[in-house]
Amino acid sequence: MLLEEAPVAVDSFSHEPGVTFFCSHAHDDHLKGLSGSWRRGPIYTSHVTARLLSRRWPPLEPFLKPLEIGPVHRILLGSAGGLEIEVCLVDANHVPGSVMFIFSGYFGTLLYTGDFRLHDDHVHLSVLPLLARPNAELSRIFLDNTFCHPQFAHAPRAEVCKAITKRIISKWPCIAFVVVYKMGKESLLAHLAKRLKTVVLLPKERMLVAKDLGLHGSNIQEQPCNPQSAAAEELRRRSMQGCIWAVSRRNVRKSLWQATESGAAAHAIDPSGWAELSRSQYVPCYEDSHTVSGQTVPVFVSDDGVSHYPYSDHCSYLELVQFLSCLPSAPVTFIGPLPKPGPFGYDGEVGLHRLLHEAGVPSIKYYQQGRFGKVDRKRAASDGPDCSNDI
Numbered sequence: 001m002l003l004e005e006a007p008v009a010v011d012s013f014s015h016e017p018g019v020t021f022f023c024s025h026a027h028d029d030h031l032k033g034l035s036g037s038w039r040r041g042p043i044y045t046s047h048v049t050a051r052l053l054s055r056r057w058p059p060l061e062p063f064l065k066p067l068e069i070g071p072v073h074r075i076l077l078g079s080a081g082g083l084e085i086e087v088c089l090v091d092a093n094h095v096p097g098s099v100m101f102i103f104s105g106y107f108g109t110l111l112y113t114g115d116f117r118l119h120d121d122h123v124h125l126s127v128l129p130l131l132a133r134p135n136a137e138l139s140r141i142f143l144d145n146t147f148c149h150p151q152f153a154h155a156p157r158a159e160v161c162k163a164i165t166k167r168i169i170s171k172w173p174c175i176a177f178v179v180v181y182k183m184g185k186e187s188l189l190a191h192l193a194k195r196l197k198t199v200v201l202l203p204k205e206r207m208l209v210a211k212d213l214g215l216h217g218s219n220i221q222e223q224p225c226n227p228q229s230a231a232a233e234e235l236r237r238r239s240m241q242g243c244i245w246a247v248s249r250r251n252v253r254k255s256l257w258q259a260t261e262s263g264a265a266a267h268a269i270d271p272s273g274w275a276e277l278s279r280s281q282y283v284p285c286y287e288d289s290h291t292v293s294g295q296t297v298p299v300f301v302s303d304d305g306v307s308h309y310p311y312s313d314h315c316s317y318l319e320l321v322q323f324l325s326c327l328p329s330a331p332v333t334f335i336g337p338l339p340k341p342g343p344f345g346y347d348g349e350v351g352l353h354r355l356l357h358e359a360g361v362p363s364i365k366y367y368q369q370g371r372f373g374k375v376d377r378k379r380a381a382s383d384g385p386d387c388s389n390d391i
């Protein structure tokens with residue numbers, strides 16, 4: 001996104017020279033426009049993300065400018081005039097290397113959360129140097145709105161992790177296929193390996209990421225082959241020993257089918273914030289739940305036997321409200337498009353209006369179907385829910 005207030009782009013890399021580029025983390029949807037032939041200037045990011053990007057695109061290495069999390073850094077803007085800005089990186093608690101940015105300069109002070117999951121440390125953001133200065137005013141918050149709807153009430157990751165472990169133990173030994181993206185859920189996989197005293201098998205690309213993160217070891221190994229093309233004998237042997245096998249969402253059902261057709265005991269777990277929607281997406285689907293440490297973790301099991309757990313690397317709706325409540329009041333801009341109902345979607349307008357009132361922010365800007373909109377709390381209160389969405 002190119003910030004309105006300053007020639008600064010975060011997580012979008014197609015802008016003309018003159019813009020200064022920042023990268024919050026290495027998920028694909030935050031790397032748009034980036035490639036090995038990219039040459040538009042320095043990219044400021046965390047050390048971990050710089051390592052992941054340089055492994056993926058070695059020619060990018062001279063452009064990557066890793067910054068420490070915590071201190072205030074002074075950076076010369078890429079545009080003419082020699083203007084300097086200050087920036088502070090905050091651990092976003094999303095995936096390894098993910099950060100928020102606090103920018104301070106002639107435009108005021110801006111907070112860009114990137115993707116994040118609320119952490120206890122985030123309630124103290126307002127005491128960080130760039131926000132605690134006398135007369136420092138938070139001009140705008142660019143907010144992760146992935147799950148901005150009250151229906152998303154996912155429990156803390158540690159509790160969901162315990163619930164997943166409990167379910168796998170009840171089926172053990174078996175092959176437990178666990179859905180993963182190219183990165184993320186490292187702590188879940190490591191916990192399962194340790195608790196079950198077993199190995200985690202990773203696809204090659206995911207194994208390279210694990211090595212970059214220093215996570216490889218005797219219990220984290222590259223998969224011998226794709227589970228869909230594994231021999232029946234191999235699958236039966238793995239299931240008798242028990243193992244965790246990381247697979248993509250696209251391949252999880254094919255993998256489960258291949259294993260069960262081969263006579264191997266196998267189960268599939270899809271840990272995702274989108275689990276809350278699984279009830280309506282898969283019919284028939286039964287609902288189960290685990291109570292761990294007094295917290296109920298709902299589980300939705302689809303007709304094909306995949307168990308959906310609400311394990312999320314993004315904030316729940318309530319966490320978004322809590323996060324904004326801990327910060328000085330400031331206008332908000334959603335960093336993702338306003339979701340629409342459908343697969344991996346929901347009524348984003350409902351969530352937008354609820355957040356506007358419950359977090360007490362003055363206004364929210366958003367992007368929807370090729371146009372920008374804005375809702376204002378005072379106008380929304382007087383006009384009702386069908387307020388204007390022009391800017």
Ligand SMILES: [Zn+2]
Nearest residue numbers: 025027094115
């Ligand atoms: Zn992400």
